[in-house]
Amino acid sequence: MTPTQNSTLTARAASYAPSRDRLARTVADLCALGEKVSGTPEEQQACDYLTAQLRAMGVSYKVHRFDSYISYPTATTLTLLVPEARDIPAVGVAFTRDTGAAGIEADIVWAGAGGPEQYADLDARGKIALIDKLPTYGLCEAARKAGAAALVGMSSGPQRHKMTCSPIWGAPASKAEVDAMPAIAGASINRPDGEWLRQLAQRGGARGRLVARVDTRWREVLLPVAEIPGTEPEFLLMGAHYCTWFDGATDNIGAVAILLELARLFQGRATPPRHGIRLAWWPGHTHGRYAGSAWYADEFWHELNDRAIAYFNVDINGSRRAYNKALRNQTGEAAAYTAAVMRDVLGEIDPDQAASMQACLRRPERYVHHTxxxxxxxxxxxxxxxxxxxxxxxxxxxDPDRLPNSGLARWWHAEEDTVENCDPDVLLEDARLHAQLVHGLVDAAVLPLDLLGIAGDVDDALREYAEAAPELRLLDEIAAAVQRFRGAAQRFHAAGARLDPADTAATAAWNRRLLRAIHGVNPAVYLLGSPFQQDRATGSRLLPGFKPLLDWQALSTDERRMLRVALRREVNRLVHALDEARRVIET
Ligand SMILES: [Zn+2]
Known part of the structure; x- marks a missing residue:
């Protein structure tokens, strides 16, 4: 199957007509609930709203209830005491330490960009460290290791962003994971206040009190899931988090509205889709560090592994003047398909804007594709x-409202993420694009996922590692396995292209082999740990187990010996995954 074959489906997709009014009404109604923190009455109201809409559409659904570890700041005040008394408006940071009602009174020191090196010549012990970035787990850790009592970060403009700093993916699975949460208080202020405070701190003698109340505990959360059945057992999983910071119009109520509209459009068809669609509205996104989707992956692991076509994440849509449609979080085998649909719907992208999106989505690797x-x-x-x-x-x-080095608007995670900053026309265009992408997957006789994309990604990731240690021949085994996999994939896709779309037994069998191959090899490409665990929520690379190779030239002889032991195992894991996938598509 080649992506161009799939574009023959687009004429039909053009008949999907999302409703601008319905999209706008959903955004207005859910924004009116205010901040939707997981495990609170506002979550219950939002869930009730979604299920009432689904009932009215005749879409079947289920609401899952489960315990999750949720954190959100309830009250944050930063008061300058010396050299003058002044209240500095601040917002809190999820998963940072609660200061208690008395708060922390301490000197304020300037720690620049907040990295470990910034503390080398700075006595931050017991002090409030002020930095010119937003708080992250890594920056919290740097401040904590330097002995700071609290970390205060700043935005790039007049807005204040609520952030989250847990390094743990989903709910903690052990006491050790609970203990890994940042053991430091945190807050976030805006740039004008931050710059003013920086000058005082640099002069010396600035002193303040931070009261940062953070409510972190297990709560029952709600996860509504709707199902549009297909004629085949396979289904596309789609998800959008419905928890928000503040009203959350563009993060993520616009996406919530798109999912609801897709449910209506696909449910209302005269004929069901070939493959089903499962629509999930995740709780615990930033308040639980992806707790909803992580729970779903754990609970439905086998069914998803057996029958899910793909995971289509829907997040950050409908922002005012958000005319750049950025492909992201896409795995290699989906890339040719999405590129073809984007071209069909949007035409050629202005090279300047394409370059700008690429810059926004920069990755740590040298050769891996930015999407x-x-x-x-x-x-x-x-x-x-x-x-x-x-x-x-x-x-x-x-765009003047764009955050630096990002495609996000300044209202992201901020009080200004209100209904006025969501443009129904932008959201309508987004819904059309999503309908098209869904249609091409769920109505395809032969699924438009291309195994050669995986082979290309492994090559791209491997290239940087091989360059870091050119004398190490161990990686040649992977290159050989990729070659075997690529040859088999070419034959397999050629056979898929020759199938008669009306021969549903043949196409279904081919699709199942395709999914089995993809699901077997992807964990080895993306994860550091076991497929039944979640890697930490801190950075990522393709083939992450090979990352220590980047320091190869600086390692001692013994360190190289140990790394060879570790790499032997990583090579075995990847070669095994590629060979097993190859056997699936060769049989
Ligand atoms: Zn979001």
Whole structure:
């Protein structure tokens, strides 16, 4: 199957007509509930709203209830005491330490970009460290290791972003994981206040009190899941988090509305789709560090591994002036398909804007494509092995409301993420694009996922590692396995292209082999640990187990010996996954 064959399906997709009014009404209604923290009455109201809509459409659904470890800041005040008394508006950081009602009174020191090196010549012990970035887990850890009592970060403008700092993916599975949460208080202020405070701190003698109340505990959360059945047992999994910071119009109620509209459009068809669609509205996204999707991956691991076509994440859509449609979180085998649909729907992309999206989605690797998944955004299905795709709407280059080095708007995670900053026309275009992408997957006789994309990704990731240690021949085994896999994949896809779409027994059998191959090899490409665990929520690379190779030249002889032992195992894991997948498509 080649992506161009799939474009023959697009004429039919053009008949999908999302309703601008329905999209706008969902956004207005759910924004009116205010901040939707998981495990609170606002979550219950949002869930009730979604299920009432699904009932009215005749869509079947289920609401899962389960315990999850949820954190959110309840009250945050930063008061400057010396050299003058002044309240500095601040917002809190999920999963940071609760200061208690008395708060922390301490000197404020300037720690620049907040990395470990910034503390080398700075006595931050017992002090409030002020940095010119937003708080992250890594920056919390750098401050904590330097002995700081609290970390205060700042935004790039007048807005204040609520952030989350847990390194643990989903709910903690042990006391050790609970203990891994940042053991430091945190807050986030805006740039004008931050710059003013920086000057005082640099002069010396600035002192303040931070009260940062954070409510972190197990709570019961709600996960509604709707199902549009297909004629085949396979289904596409789609998900959008419905928990929000503040009203959350563009993160993520716009996406919530798209999912609801897709349910209506596909349920209302005269004929059911070939493959089903399962629509999930995740709780615990930033309040639980992807707790909803992680729970779903655990609970439905076998079914997803056996029958899910892909995971289509829907997040960051409908923002005012968000005219750049950025493919992201897509695995290699989905890339040719999404590119073809994007071309069909949007035409050629302006090279300047394309370059700007690429810059926004920069990755740590040198050669890996910028649209590949990051360890964020409910990417809980790497262990199951699912293909991934996502399209976010980004602000264009030079837009005054764009965050630096990002396609996100300044209202992301901020009080300004209100209904006024969601444009129904942008959301309508996003819904059309999503309908098209869904249609091409669920109505395809032969699934448009291309195994050669996986082979290309492994080559791209391997290249940087091989360059770091050119004398190490161990990686040649992987290159040989990729070659074997690529040859088999070419023959397999050629056979798929020759199938008669009306021969449903033959296409179904081919699709099942394709999914088995993809689900077998993806965990080895994306995950550091076992497919039944979740890697930490801190950074990611393709073939992450090979990362220590990047330091090869600086290692001592003994360190190289140990790394060879570790790499032998990593090579075995990857070669085994590629060979097993090859056997599936060769039989
Ligand atoms: Zn989001």
């Amino acid at each position: 590949r998944p990051h360890r964020a955004s409910d990417q809980s299905f790497w262990g199951v092995g699912l293909s991934g795709l996502q399209v976010s709407s980004f602000l264009q280059k030079d």
